[in-house]
Amino acid sequence: MLNEDAGLLAKDAGERGAPIYERMKTQIRAKIETGEWPVNHRIPSENELVDMLGVSRMTANRALRELANEGVITRVQGKGSFVAPKKRSAPALGVRNIADEILERGSVHRIELILAQSETCGHELAAALELDVGAQSFHSVIVHNEDDVPIQLEDRFVNPAIAPDYLEQDFSHTTPNAFLTSIAPIAKTEQFIEAVLPQPWECKVLAIARSEPCILIRRRTWSQDRVVTTVRLLYPGSRYRLQSNF
Amino acid sequence: MLNEDAGLLAKDAGERGAPIYERMKTQIRAKIETGEWPVNHRIPSENELVDMLGVSRMTANRALRELANEGVITRVQGKGSFVAPKKRSAPALGVRNIADEILERGSVHRIELILAQSETCGHELAAALELDVGAQSFHSVIVHNEDDVPIQLEDRFVNPAIAPDYLEQDFSHTTPNAFLTSIAPIAKTEQFIEAVLPQPWECKVLAIARSEPCILIRRRTWSQDRVVTTVRLLYPGSRYRLQSNF
DNA sequence: AGGCTAAAGTTGTATATGTAACTTGATGGA
DNA sequence: TCCATCAAGTTACATATACAACTTTAGCCT
Numbered sequence: 001m002l003n004e005d006a007g008l009l010a011k012d013a014g015e016r017g018a019p020i021y022e023r024m025k026t027q028i029r030a031k032i033e034t035g036e037w038p039v040n041h042r043i044p045s046e047n048e049l050v051d052m053l054g055v056s057r058m059t060a061n062r063a064l065r066e067l068a069n070e071g072v073i074t075r076v077q078g079k080g081s082f083v084a085p086k087k088r089s090a091p092a093l094g095v096r097n098i099a100d101e102i103l104e105r106g107s108v109h110r111i112e113l114i115l116a117q118s119e120t121c122g123h124e125l126a127a128a129l130e131l132d133v134g135a136q137s138f139h140s141v142i143v144h145n146e147d148d149v150p151i152q153l154e155d156r157f158v159n160p161a162i163a164p165d166y167l168e169q170d171f172s173h174t175t176p177n178a179f180l181t182s183i184a185p186i187a188k189t190e191q192f193i194e195a196v197l198p199q200p201w202e203c204k205v206l207a208i209a210r211s212e213p214c215i216l217i218r219r220r221t222w223s224q225d226r227v228v229t230t231v232r233l234l235y236p237g238s239r240y241r242l243q244s245n246f
Numbered sequence: 247m248l249n250e251d252a253g254l255l256a257k258d259a260g261e262r263g264a265p266i267y268e269r270m271k272t273q274i275r276a277k278i279e280t281g282e283w284p285v286n287h288r289i290p291s292e293n294e295l296v297d298m299l300g301v302s303r304m305t306a307n308r309a310l311r312e313l314a315n316e317g318v319i320t321r322v323q324g325k326g327s328f329v330a331p332k333k334r335s336a337p338a339l340g341v342r343n344i345a346d347e348i349l350e351r352g353s354v355h356r357i358e359l360i361l362a363q364s365e366t367c368g369h370e371l372a373a374a375l376e377l378d379v380g381a382q383s384f385h386s387v388i389v390h391n392e393d394d395v396p397i398q399l400e401d402r403f404v405n406p407a408i409a410p411d412y413l414e415q416d417f418s419h420t421t422p423n424a425f426l427t428s429i430a431p432i433a434k435t436e437q438f439i440e441a442v443l444p445q446p447w448e449c450k451v452l453a454i455a456r457s458e459p460c461i462l463i464r465r466r467t468w469s470q471d472r473v474v475t476t477v478r479l480l481y482p483g484s485r486y487r488l489q490s491n492f
Numbered sequence: 493a494g495g496c497t498a499a500a501g502t503t504g505t506a507t508a509t510g511t512a513a514c515t516t517g518a519t520g521g522a
Numbered sequence: 523t524c525c526a527t528c529a530a531g532t533t534a535c536a537t538a539t540a541c542a543a544c545t546t547t548a549g550c551c552t
Contacts, residue, residue, distance in 0.1 A: 019535060045502060056537040061503080069315075077503045078544035195441040195459040195483030213441040213459030213483070237441030237459070265505060291532060302507040307533080323533045324514035 020055055024063035029072060032083050043073055043081040098144050098152050098233075099175050107146045111175065114141040114205060116167050119157075128220060128230045129159050138166045140176060143205050150206045153234040162228050176229075184223035191219045198234065206236055213237040266301055270309035275318060278329050279433050279470060289319055289327040344400075344479075345421050348392045356394065357418050360387040360451060364413065365403075374466060374476045375405050384412045386422060389451050396452045399480040408474050422475075430469035437465045444480065452482055459483040 018026075031037045044052065049060040064081050067073045075081045102109040119125075119139045126133045138158040143150050156176055158166045162184050169179050196216045203210055217233040264272075277283045290298065295306040310327050313319045321327045348355040365371075365385045372379045384404040389396050402422055404412045408430050415425050442462045449456055463479040 021535080047502080058538080059536060061505095062535090064503090075503065076545085078501080078546075080502060080545095192487050193439065193461070194487035195461040195481070197457070197459050211443070211457060213443050215439065215441040215461075235441070241438045241440035267505080293532080304508080305506060307535095308505095311534090321533065322515080324516075324531080326515095326532060 021059050021063040021066070024049070024053070024055070024060065025067055028063070028067060032072065037083050039083050039085050041083045043083065045080055097175065097177050098154075099178070102144070102146045102151070105146070108148070110145040110148065111172050112143040112145060112150075112205075113171055114143060116140045116171070118160075118167065125157060125230075128227070129157060130227045131159065131161075136160055138163070140166075140171070141205075142171060142176065144175075150208075151235065151240055153202055153206055154231060155234070156229055156231040158229045159227055162223065162226060176231075180221075180229055184228050188222040189219060190221075191217060193217050195237070196234075198236075202234060206234070208236045215240065267305050267309040267312070270295070270299070270301070270306065271313055274309070274313060278318065279431055281431050283329050285329050285331050287329045289329065291326055343421065343423050344390050344398050345424070348390070348397070351392070353392045354394070356391040357421065358389040358391060358396075358451075359417055360389060362386045362413050362417070364406075371403055371476075374473070375403060376473045377405065377407075382406055384409070386412075386417070388417060388422065390421075396454075397481065397486055399448055399452055400477060401480070402475055402477040404475045405473055408469065408472060422477075426467075426475055430474050432467050432469060432474070433471070434468040435465060436467075437463060439463050441483070442480075444482075448480060452480070454482045461486065 028037075028043065037043065043064070046057050046060040046064065049055065049063075050057050053060075064073065064075060068075045068081070071084055073081050074084045099109045117139055118136050121129065121131055121133055121135045121137050123133055125137060126135065129135075129137060131137065138160055140154075140156050140158070142154040142156070144152040144154060154176065158176070158180070160166070163180060166176075166179070169176070171179075194216050195213055197210065198206065198208060198212065198214050200210070202214075203212075206214075208214075214237055215235040217235075218230070219233065220230045221228050274283075274289065283289065289310070292303050292306045292310065295301065295309075296303050299306075310319065310321060314321045314327070317330055319327050320330045345355045363385055364382050367375065367377055367379055367381045367383050369379055371377075371383060372381065375381075375383060377383065384406055386400075386402050386404070388400045388402070390398040390400065400422065404422075404426070406412070409426060412422075412425070415422070417425075440462050441459055443456065444452065444454060444458065444460050446456070448460075449458075454460075460483055461481040463481075464476070465479065466476045467474050
């Protein structure tokens with residue numbers, strides 16, 4: 001353990017000025033993000049960190065405690081500290097991964113693939129993805145079912161530069177959201193929510209009436225200053241509502 | 247200062263078992279929520295808390311530091327700690343005071359009072375306000391106009407125990423939201439967003455068609471564990487959309 | 493073998509102390 | 523008057539130490 005982690009407090013990490021506990025936090029985060037410490041991996045105890053790094057236990061305690069508050073690790077009194085399972089998007093936002101939401105309600109989640117193909121960017125799409133007009137993009141249309149009732153229509157465009165093998169995915173087992181966040185961590189999200197009436201083809205795939213009002217969420221996500229994807233999420237108003245408590 | 251805050255660590259707060267720093271945090275939060283310490287009010291310094299409460303400075307430091315991380319207070323090195331401005335609605339879903347929003351866009355905000363009266367609680371309303379069936383409640387219906395175009399229908403019920411003179415307000419100059427938050431700081435918010443078709447009378451006051459889909463926000467707010475108000479906000483889908491970036 | 497106990501290891505909390513960095517106001521000199 | 527300097531107050535960080543609470547393991551006794 002000591003060998004691999006000798007560089008845990010390396011001064012060459014470009015954060016010479018940062019406090020010790022912050023340097024410890026970023027180095028531990030790095031070990032987790034690179035996969036060197038996988039999920040559930042045991043993290044050195046406070047006393048081990050004291051011996052390894054020559055810091056005081058209170059400093060190690062602060063680093064680990066804050067990482068636990070951020071959800072990066074979990075700590076169990078008497079047992080130790082462990083790498084936490086992958087965190088999903090912020091829980092406070094009320095808008096989350098539809099698949100998780102459905103499973104949490106104890107329902108069955110099933111995906112119906114409507115369309116998955118490569119398309120050429122027009123002006124509007126090029127602007128949305130921050131690509132050039134005429135560039136290629138990936139287009140997928142998916143219906144998410146809860147207990148075989150259509151509950152969300154997902155109409156998505158993806159930046160091929162970030163996910164070149166997007167169209168090869170098997171979306172019956174992995175949602176586009178899960179796939180994209182696994183290869184490109186989300187740095188920023190832009191989101192509009194409005195109420196609309198559905199288009200005829202949308203009525204068909206969602207099995208709703210023309211007059212059924214729907215919530216439309218238009219979302220763009222960035223990773224490292226590049227647009228990853230832009231998506232339209234359509235929810236039938238009679239079957240879905242957003243909740244956000246704060 | 248010492249007089250008013252003598253009870254800051256009172257053992258009768260029903261959390262005898264909680265750690266000292268947690269008790270300090272909840273007591274400070276209470277002072278803020280009751281308005282005893284308004285926004286920007288100076289919070290006792292770490293050393294003052296040490297003298298007042300007989301705790302160690304590191305314990306006071308932890309309490310204040312965690313409150314700062316939670317956004318409840320702001321701390322400035324060399325100056326002190328201060329009650330942070332209420333920012334809770336911002337990160338959640340971008341739902342803000344409609345009047346501010348309109349003024350920010352450089353438009354004119356005008357209120358049209360449709361109804362303001364006292365009503366007896368039925369089962370549903372009693373449950374929403376956490377009152378008894380048959381108790382009195384205040385009911386107001388207001389249309390918010392942006393440049394004389396109706397943009398929001400506000401259908402609100404208010405707990406008279408918290409705002410006994412609610413009906414006496416002049417809502418042409420003060421919005422219900424502004425009035426209520428001024429007398430009862432918001433501690434918690436519950437919010438649902440859905441898409442609906444408007445009722446006939448709603449179409450009339452908003453001057454929209456029956457088939458126009460609308461965003462409906464149903465919101466309840468608490469102050470000190472009591473429901474202050476429950477409100478239905480109806481936005482015509484063609485005139486309004488919510489934005490939330492994060 | 494089974495069960496109880498003790499010990500070691502781990503996290504959680506609290507205190508005491510010290511240094512550094514920053515802000516503000518007062519002081520004093522040119 | 524204006525500006526530099528200093529002192530006091532405040533937060534930020536780090537260390538050393540101690541005790542409490544919890545978990546696991548080892549070992550002992552029956």
